[in-house]
Amino acid sequence: MPQTSLIGRADATAVLYLARCLAAATGPHAMVLSHESAAAVHGFALLYPDRAHVHMTNGRPGGGYKQERRIVHTGVLADDDITEVDGVLVTSMGRTVVDLALAAKHFAQALTAFDVGLAKSPPAGDDECRDEMARALASSRRGVALARRALSFADGRAESPGESWSRAHIINAGLPIPDLQVRYRLRSGRTAFCDFGTMGRFVGEFDGLVKYRRDMRNGEEPEDVVIREKIREDELRDLGLDVARWTWDDLRTGRVVSIVRKHYEDAGII
Structure with a gap:
């Protein structure tokens, strides 16, 4: 043993x-x-x-x-x-x-x-x-x-129960299953790692509190992380990507499916 x-x-x-x-x-x-x-x-x-x-x-x-x-x-x-x-x-x-x-x-x-x-x-x-x-x-x-x-x-690339639950909703709804931990090079020179990505047109992010705590730097307030994430999201959209975010509440109520379906339709994925 x-x-x-x-x-x-x-x-x-x-x-x-x-x-x-x-x-x-x-x-x-x-x-x-x-x-x-x-x-x-x-x-x-x-x-x-x-x-x-x-x-x-x-x-x-x-x-x-x-x-x-x-x-x-x-x-x-x-x-x-x-x-x-x-x-x-x-x-x-x-x-x-x-x-x-x-x-x-x-x-x-x-x-x-x-x-x-x-x-x-x-x-x-x-x-x-x-x-x-x-x-x-x-x-x-x-x-x-x-x-x-x-x-x-x-x-095994799923990094949290929230990401797994998100994928379960998508799978059960019969929607195209996104790739995990996709990366994009942003105009700022930074690399963005996104929870979900589909056909190079859509990226999805599960916003859990743990993620925000993890991303906080020394001396930062939660608002600083939110602002940095907003800038990152704008840079992703500059690449022609449709971006969606959802939370634990969206998972609990099943709203994730309608969120993803709407973005898939807008991005021409379905």
Whole structure:
């Protein structure tokens, strides 16, 4: 079983949940952490993860149960399904992603899990990782149809759950699927990296708070980032690109589809 290390987390809720998982994994009757709990240890960013329960897998075909703050899943675990992180046993990254996709309630959640799994795969190991996940989904079981569909669209270039959810909306609507992390050379000489790009005519940006915090420079206010982004957007339009932005609220309400469709029509994509 390979060993890795825990990394720092900025989200206080995530930190608290991770602490609960580690306590359960080192306490009496401890089992292998799995599902959202293993994802917390691996540092996976998921779409609306269940942090109300610590998830464990008992390594057997039966005997699972659910308590107020703990869910014990059934399932045989092979040696390569388990890894050790700072002395804590968790399901491997590949097994964790597959478990999450099989348990997902929605396509977007399963897609997010596979996106992050591919993003965490070793460099140049995308195909091998995808093949391994496909083999894990070869047998018929609950949730496998949704998981297989999500894997067929998974892309490790997605950088956040918001980007994965955006793509899920576009895929489910049957719209042309954009490329990810497209780059353009601007008149200022800067290179713009855009979340989504379609046919060299359209670029889309998911605006999450994390992105704005990440882009803030020392001594800057949030307004400075907004102004800089507005200038960048104008430079993208100077290249003849149609530019759209959307937020978490647009994702939650499903407005992303109408936003993208309108811009696709304006850009002559559909």
